[in-house]
Amino acid sequence: MPRKRSTPVSAPAPQVGPEDVLDTTERGPTVESIAQDVAAAIVEKRIPPGTWLREEALGRVYGVSRTKVRAALLMLAKDKLVETIPDKGTYVCQPSVEEAREVFSARRLIEAEIVRRFVARARPADFEQLRQHIRMERSALKGPALGAVREKLLGDFHVALAEAAGHRILTEILTELVARSSLIAMLYQSSNDAHCSTDEHEQFLRICESGNVSLAVANMMDHLQRLEASLDLGQVRASRQLDLVNALMM
Numbered sequence: 001m002p003r004k005r006s007t008p009v010s011a012p013a014p015q016v017g018p019e020d021v022l023d024t025t026e027r028g029p030t031v032e033s034i035a036q037d038v039a040a041a042i043v044e045k046r047i048p049p050g051t052w053l054r055e056e057a058l059g060r061v062y063g064v065s066r067t068k069v070r071a072a073l074l075m076l077a078k079d080k081l082v083e084t085i086p087d088k089g090t091y092v093c094q095p096s097v098e099e100a101r102e103v104f105s106a107r108r109l110i111e112a113e114i115v116r117r118f119v120a121r122a123r124p125a126d127f128e129q130l131r132q133h134i135r136m137e138r139s140a141l142k143g144p145a146l147g148a149v150r151e152k153l154l155g156d157f158h159v160a161l162a163e164a165a166g167h168r169i170l171t172e173i174l175t176e177l178v179a180r181s182s183l184i185a186m187l188y189q190s191s192n193d194a195h196c197s198t199d200e201h202e203q204f205l206r207i208c209e210s211g212n213v214s215l216a217v218a219n220m221m222d223h224l225q226r227l228e229a230s231l232d233l234g235q236v237r238a239s240r241q242l243d244l245v246n247a248l249m250m
């Protein structure tokens, strides 16, 4: 597995202890499924920013070795959901105000291109798929205490749009940005709680269907602007450190 190294490339390879070698015969969940599970818990707000992700605790929760846990955490670090601080441990990222603004400006750039591509190539089946997604958003909205699920579905609409636009790399980049947006929303959400809305997604799709590219792009930009405006980026929340096992049980 990749290791954090500060030695020059020409230096001898660091000694790898037996505990660092991933045992491919080890039973239990795969590295990927652990990473997906923890990522979902972070994005769905079950594990707050700043939480220390203890390797031993995760190992106990999933019934796997620390080596496997470490490999899963490495995958999450690539998606900027967690950060490993040398000699301290791995924590759920706490994006700064500056980072938050940058995530939204990056989303505006990328999503403008996604919308242009989507309007140019979308077929009736694509619209139907996205409408299906909106129906899921609506049914999630009906249930009580489903804020996290709702948030995830609303973010997923943007990813689904990128997929329908048929650009794999932009979809990958947007998937990371949407996950980071969710973390940001968790840290900086203001009381009025105005997020992505299903009504706005529906209105956006209608504009796309009319084929008016510039109006569709402008509509998406307004939507993202409102999302960013709903966050209180003037204030930094105190960090909360919850025990991972408790957080996963919430």
Ligand SMILES: [Zn+2]
Pocket: 154, 155, 157, 158, 196, 197, 201, 223
């Ligand atoms: Zn939205």
